[in-house]
Amino acid sequence: MGLPARNRDPQMFDQRLKILFLCALVAGVFILDTETSYDVAASGCYSVTVLFGVSLFRARGVMILACICAGLTALSAILTHSHEHGVALVNMLISVLALATATFLALRIVAVEAEARDAQAHVGRLTRMNSLGALTASIAHEINQPLTAILASGNAGVRWLAQAPPRMDRAQANFDRIVTEAGRAGDIIDRLRRLARGDPPSKTLIDLNAAIQEAAGLVKADYDRSGASLEFRLPAAAPVVLADPVQIQQVLHNLLSNALEAGDGHSKRRKHRVTLSCETVADEAVVTVADLGVGLPSDATEKVFDAFWTTKGSGIGMGLTICRSIVENHGGTMSIAANRPRGARVMFSLPASTRTA
């Protein structure tokens, strides 16, 4: 952070350099045009500056640049002392014609580029909207389950009470279920809201070895079904962290699902294997989930953490986004890298607790 602010924004720097170069170019052409004799149409070089201007300006800027160039052409024509007005005039006309053609082409380039930019933004918006739709759908699904149970139980309760004589015991069981299910719906909304707000997690001391094994137990059936194997490299002395157990389970579950999905399409012969390891480095506990799957698209090591960024047909692209936000909320970091010999390796760290679980 204490570094000098020079070169902080390379793009801005680049822009300034280009404008400087453009001014030098215009000045150079002007001097050349004024100094050389009238029968050399040096002013034709202005068209080069206009075409160069495309990389710097929008349509209006290019037009202004063209006008300046035309003005300068006229000025050098006046400044150049000439005896043969006819030749000078023809030269000037040629220059202006070249300038006009270059400007026309430049404006076309600008228009096409703007169109391409628009199209790209549109595609971006569309994919975002699709993911939002998918997110809404999955939230709706989660909440619809308890809602369905509540509705069915309510109706059942009413029917048991309407019988002669009323079946109090059965009705009671239904009311109990309604209370439980309403609580469940509330929990889901609560969790979503906490995630959106980034509330502090409710922390307790966790044995990471045990947490890892618990998460693995939950995905075991999925792994077995696709013939993938899970391996553990856990230290004898389990690292202990102060963390929200539910959220840590969520992180591990997401990473294990991604690792398994990365092995989709594996042949039976080349078995998919995922390795879960855990170690204490200095005052941090580091968990690594390494797989032998398809690996990451090149240059995607940061993009994967963006909300809604996904390469899967049925994915939402929220998994890693949520994982990173949870880990950072716990004062840790998360990163993803290529694994050797293939696949991906996701690591996250949490501050280790000095107390024992």
Add this chain to the structure above:
Amino acid sequence: MIAAAAQDAEPVVYVIDDDDSIRFSLEDLLGSVGLEARTFASAEAFAASPREDRPACVILDIRMPGMSGLDWQREMAAGKDHLPIVFITAHGDVHMSVKAMKAGAIEFLTKPFRDQDLLDAIREGLKLNVEQRAAHAELTRLRACYGALDKREKQIMREVVDGSPSREIATALGLSEITIKVRRRQIMQKMQAGSIPALVRMAVKLQAAEG
């Protein structure tokens, strides 16, 4: 048919959903209207369970881990396990509902649904299954009766059903008219047919089933 329906066993509803609370609440809702339910957490578990000989209908969640509801519907339609299905889903997926209905689902309900809609769909499914079972039982009975006829009787029955009078049948088969008349009475008895038109209807049913 109506008589057969009245004689059929008590119906049962199979509820297949991976969500515990939905299974429990639906089982209880069905219980409150006097319907017996059996619940399963997956289509595989249901497929592995023994089928009972009673009218039945399936309530099936369309999206579950493992075999999806639609996969299972396809499998069931291909096999002999022809039970009417009422789909329930937490996704209002129009594309899927169209596919399910085309494949012969009774109803496609989006969670949360009105209990009356579910109960109506189940009644319709059960009624359909009672009819399917009655038709199946009737066909089995006809096949048994027909199987009890000897070769000659089968020949005569074909002629009778075609509308030939006894005298013509006698000439065609080289028998006396009296013999044909006696045989005819035996056929009617063995097939348990009250009249010639009834016998014709039976022949049509048998032929359609062979079809």
